[in-house]
Amino acid sequence: MKTEFKVPARATDNDSYQLCKLCLELERHSGRAVLDCRETQRFGPIGIAMMASTVALRRAKGLATDLLLPIDDDARAFIEEVSFDRFSEGEETGLGTLEIRRLDGLDAVYTSRVVELLAEGVPGRITDENSYPIQLCLNELLQNVFEWSQSPVGCFVLTRWFKKTRSVRLAVVDRGIGIPAALRRSKVRSLHRALDADVIEAAVMTPDLTSRANRVGGLGLKTIREVVCGRAGRLTIVSLTAKVTWANSKISRFRSPPFRGTAVEIDVRPDAGFAEVEPGSILF
Amino acid sequence: MAHLLISEFCGSNHVTRADGARLRGEVEAHWNDAEPLVLDFSELRIASVSFFDESLGLLAAKHPVEELAAKVKVINIDPQDRSLLNSIVSSRAKERRAS
Numbered sequence: 001m002k003t004e005f006k007v008p009a010r011a012t013d014n015d016s017y018q019l020c021k022l023c024l025e026l027e028r029h030s031g032r033a034v035l036d037c038r039e040t041q042r043f044g045p046i047g048i049a050m051m052a053s054t055v056a057l058r059r060a061k062g063l064a065t066d067l068l069l070p071i072d073d074d075a076r077a078f079i080e081e082v083s084f085d086r087f088s089e090g091e092e093t094g095l096g097t098l099e100i101r102r103l104d105g106l107d108a109v110y111t112s113r114v115v116e117l118l119a120e121g122v123p124g125r126i127t128d129e130n131s132y133p134i135q136l137c138l139n140e141l142l143q144n145v146f147e148w149s150q151s152p153v154g155c156f157v158l159t160r161w162f163k164k165t166r167s168v169r170l171a172v173v174d175r176g177i178g179i180p181a182a183l184r185r186s187k188v189r190s191l192h193r194a195l196d197a198d199v200i201e202a203a204v205m206t207p208d209l210t211s212r213a214n215r216v217g218g219l220g221l222k223t224i225r226e227v228v229c230g231r232a233g234r235l236t237i238v239s240l241t242a243k244v245t246w247a248n249s250k251i252s253r254f255r256s257p258p259f260r261g262t263a264v265e266i267d268v269r270p271d272a273g274f275a276e277v278e279p280g281s282i283l284f
Numbered sequence: 285m286a287h288l289l290i291s292e293f294c295g296s297n298h299v300t301r302a303d304g305a306r307l308r309g310e311v312e313a314h315w316n317d318a319e320p321l322v323l324d325f326s327e328l329r330i331a332s333v334s335f336f337d338e339s340l341g342l343l344a345a346k347h348p349v350e351e352l353a354a355k356v357k358v359i360n361i362d363p364q365d366r367s368l369l370n371s372i373v374s375s376r377a378k379e380r381r382a383s
Binding site: 107108112132139143146147220283284 | 329356
């Protein structure tokens with residue numbers, strides 16, 4: 001007997017509350033399941049990557065998850081383009097392409113290939129030069145995953161160009177301990193008493209805040225925020241019971257159904273140039 | 285003057301903190317040389333805060349930047365990597381001065 005789990009009409013970062021709820025219910029279900037996307041009309045990278053991570057968690061327990069494709073032509077085409085249909089059937093995807101990809105380690109060849117593929121796929125818009133922030137963000141997000149997350153299923157990456165917003169959206173999702181737990185375990189400052197949203201915000205905004213005991217660190221997420229928001233983009237982090245977003249100088253915090261791990265999506269507009277350091281700071 | 289071609293020394297391992305720590309070890313091995321160690325980033329794009337922070341950022345947290353700049357010469361680096369590296373080293377130097 002299969003149990004159907006209905007995917008919301010929009011599976012994007014704005015709808016992460018519904019996505020977290022769906023992933024939680026699907027993760028807890030111990031029988032055969034069906035992800036019903038028939039009425040879904042829009043997917044974002046974070047939506048696909050969150051569902052892929054949940055399918056992988058279930059697969060690790062020997063549980064199958066079937067997929068019902070969307071009725072909407074565009075949504076169906078998106079699922080097929082990113083190969084989520086093949087992924088849900090257990091096929092390996094994303095080898096040398098921009099499909100949903102599971103990673104078990106940080107591979108510099110993969111991250112540079114992603115930006116090459118973007119530049120090939122969006123000629124004139126994405127260049128070797130303006131793809132730098134995308135590669136930088138991807139490297140930092142993956143570094144964080146493989147250093148801290150302890151995810152039993154690695155992480156799931158999806159990068160796509162969105163013509164309408166002229167932006168690249170990149171999602172990295174792991175199913176590890178979550179950013180708040182990683183910082184609390186290290187007893188960083190007084191964060192062990194703070195709400196999940198406070199810890200996520202501090203991880204991104206507080207200089208030198210790191211779980212790395214007695215070591216330098218804490219620049220990665222801050223740099224990502226600067227790079228993304230400096231280009232009129234958006235950074236979304238969902239982890240444990242909180243979601244925090246940064247867009248320009250505005251921070252928004254939301255409660256979220258529990259999501260084991262961390263889901264990050266960045267929406268970056270590659271048109272703008274990289275901010276130069278102050279001339280007085282140039283050392284090399 | 286010792287010359288280190290990063291693409292040869294690191295291969296494809298030029299992203300993580302562990303990769304950066306390996307490079308820092310090499311820089312420290314040459315710390316007492318009379319001439320600066322030349323780090324040649326030809327044909328390579330790093331695009332990693334972690335790598336730069338763990339390699340040269342950590343050295344900037346330990347030593348005055350003037351000393352670091354005298355011990356290490358960076359050449360043929362991607363302009364955006366140079367900007368990122370300078371930003372990280374400046375940030376760590378500021379923290380060192382503040383501590």
